[in-house]
Structure formats: C-alpha cells, structure tokens
Amino acid sequence: MKSDFSEFPLQRSAPFKEWSPSIHYAQIQRMPAGVLPQRRIYDFELLYVSQGQAATTMLGQRYELSAGELIFLPSGVLHQNEAASTPDTRFLGIHFDFFDEQDIQTEADMIVDEEHVQERRFAFEAVADAFEPLSGNPVYTPPLACVQLMEQLVHEFTMRPPGYELACKSLMLQILLHLLRLQKSRSQWLASQHDGRLLELVEEIERRPAEGWTNALIAERLGLSIDHAAKLFKQLVGLPPGEYVHSIRHREARRLLRETDLTIERIGEQVGYAGIHYFSRLFRKHEGISATEYRKLSRVL
Missing domain, CATH: 2.60.120.280 (Regulatory protein AraC)
Structure with a gap:
C-alpha cells in the first residue's frame, strides 16, 4: 500500500x-x-x-x-x-x-x-x-x-x-x-515595512561584495538611521551589516581560491580588500589556515 x-x-x-x-x-x-x-x-x-x-x-x-x-x-x-x-x-x-x-x-x-x-x-x-x-x-x-x-x-x-x-x-x-x-529572524523581518528594499539591498551586496558597504551607506540606501538600519539588517540575516559583508566576501574568496588560479593578492582586491596583508590576516582568522593552504587543501579534497 x-x-x-x-x-x-x-x-x-x-x-x-x-x-x-x-x-x-x-x-x-x-x-x-x-x-x-x-x-x-x-x-x-x-x-x-x-x-x-x-x-x-x-x-x-x-x-x-x-x-x-x-x-x-x-x-x-x-x-x-x-x-x-x-x-x-x-x-x-x-x-x-x-x-x-x-x-x-x-x-x-x-x-x-x-x-x-x-x-x-x-x-x-x-x-x-x-x-x-x-x-x-x-x-x-x-x-x-x-x-x-x-x-x-x-x-x-x-x-x-x-x-x-x-x-x-x-x-x-x-x-x-x-x-x-x-x-525566526526571517519571519520577524517579513513583518517589517522595509522588507522589500532590505531584501534588494542584501541581494545587491551578494552580487557586488567588493563595493564599500559601510553601515552609513546601507542606512542611506534604506533611508533610515544607522542604528535602525543595522537592527533590521541583523533581523534578516542574523549578522550585523559589517559582519555580513565580511562573510560574503570571505565566501567569494573561498570560491575563487577553489575555482581559479588568480593570485592571492588579486583575489583580495576582487572581493573588496585592497591590501594583501589585511586580506590574508582576515582569511586566516576565519579558516585557521592561510589562503594558500586553503587552496591546496580544497584541490586535494
């Protein structure tokens, strides 16, 4: 049956x-x-x-x-x-x-x-x-x-x-x-009057992570105060704007390390970090290994 x-x-x-x-x-x-x-x-x-x-x-x-x-x-x-x-x-x-x-x-x-x-x-x-x-x-x-x-x-x-x-x-x-x-954050956010504009902005950040996405710029795009914009943003994605931007850049950097032969410096620039040392330090902080080691390991796996 x-x-x-x-x-x-x-x-x-x-x-x-x-x-x-x-x-x-x-x-x-x-x-x-x-x-x-x-x-x-x-x-x-x-x-x-x-x-x-x-x-x-x-x-x-x-x-x-x-x-x-x-x-x-x-x-x-x-x-x-x-x-x-x-x-x-x-x-x-x-x-x-x-x-x-x-x-x-x-x-x-x-x-x-x-x-x-x-x-x-x-x-x-x-x-x-x-x-x-x-x-x-x-x-x-x-x-x-x-x-x-x-x-x-x-x-x-x-x-x-x-x-x-x-x-x-x-x-x-x-x-x-x-x-x-x-x-739960998503459910709360859906009730917000700013839901459509906020979703469009989040999608734009994912498409163009290298842009200079400061809290002030995000608030200006939404027509809200910096504190209010940051609160609504965190309700949607579970992270403050700055941390979310870093996470999207890091995700894109990992993809480029796995899928391309671009230099570490070029990848850092492409995801929004002008200095290779700053990018390398952030990458190691997130992954526990260097970008070069991550590239080698991902190709072994």
Whole structure:
C-alpha cells in the first residue's frame, strides 16, 4: 500500500533536550547539469549549493537555488532535484534524522522504493514550541558560521576519527540551531515595512561584495538611521551589516581560491580588500589556515 503523500512530513513536538540527530550521509560532490529522477527519502536532507545553481521541485513549487543557499528536504515528501549549471554544480549534502531513530547501512536505505514502501521507516521532524518547523519554508541562506559547521561535519563523517559520531551529533545540533534562528529572524523581518528594499539591498551586496558597504551607506540606501538600519539588517540575516559583508566576501574568496588560479593578492582586491596583508590576516582568522593552504587543501579534497 502506498503512502498518502499529503501526510508528510511526519512531525513530533519535542523539547530540545530530546533532539538527538544521527548522520547517515555527509559528502561534497559535483553533479553534471541535468534533472534527477523524482524521489522520496526516509530521512531528512540538507542540500547546500556551494558552487553553481540548482533547483528543486517540491509540493507543486519550483525552488531555484544559487551558490550559498540550501534547501531542507523532508522525509516522505516527493521532490525532484536539478543541477542547473554547466558543466556541473557543487553540492554539500547531509542526510540525518532528528531522534536517532533510523538504522541506515547504505545510501539505498535512504531512498523510498515506491513499490515496497516501508511505512514505519519514515522519520519524524522535530518541532519545538519556540520555532516553526524547518520544513515550513525550506530554502535558507546559512551564515558563514553555519557553512563552516557543515563542512566540518562532512570532514568528520568522511575521515571517521575516534568519536566522530559524537562530533557529528554536536555539529548537527549547532547547524539546526542556526537554521531555526535564521528562520525566526526571517519571519520577524517579513513583518517589517522595509522588507522589500532590505531584501534588494542584501541581494545587491551578494552580487557586488567588493563595493564599500559601510553601515552609513546601507542606512542611506534604506533611508533610515544607522542604528535602525543595522537592527533590521541583523533581523534578516542574523549578522550585523559589517559582519555580513565580511562573510560574503570571505565566501567569494573561498570560491575563487577553489575555482581559479588568480593570485592571492588579486583575489583580495576582487572581493573588496585592497591590501594583501589585511586580506590574508582576515582569511586566516576565519579558516585557521592561510589562503594558500586553503587552496591546496580544497584541490586535494
């Protein structure tokens, strides 16, 4: 008997102390341009686009994703993913459940065989009183700190040093908290009368991170005081304007280090830092390694 798709995702109200996520799969991969088959999964997936563009069709809606965005794919919900960039798109994917309720041995165990549906295997989405379900608005633009946690989780899951299960559980809880807080900030921001102008400005910062985005300039563009503009900005993205600009520049610098052969100095200039020493110091502060070391490591991985 096939499932009634309308009942998914299954949800369970639970205090945070009962959240105990287990990781079933965590990997960075490149996918050639094309549409993947429709599917359902027994667990949940965070699918983050680190390079290129992608799209997901789910519940009658098409979500288009750019680099730096992720989509939350719920258990039991029919969806279809697409790598929309030529020649390929780079993804970071994490499969997990909220309550350590699944025994996943292979990747195939995560995918629903519609001819032999195992009803009891569908995982429950945890819902806390203070937040809306993550599945309610599935597209997120995670802050830099959250992206770094996801990358660290992939490293732990791939290398599997002693205690990696505990590390992965801890990292996943932090990732979920980032997304929940981001969702709450986004909900508060939507009620703001300045929402449209603020969203346009944030998108412009992402397109042109090298511009001189000072707090004063952002406030002037919004027609608000510096303090009020900074408050609304933080409600939207979870970071003050200056920190957000730095995070976007850093994200672009990482991309250029991975994908181009530009010099470190040229990359610094291209993302908005005129001095190579200042750029190098900031990069090491964020990553813990130099830009040159990051480039070498990213090409090994």
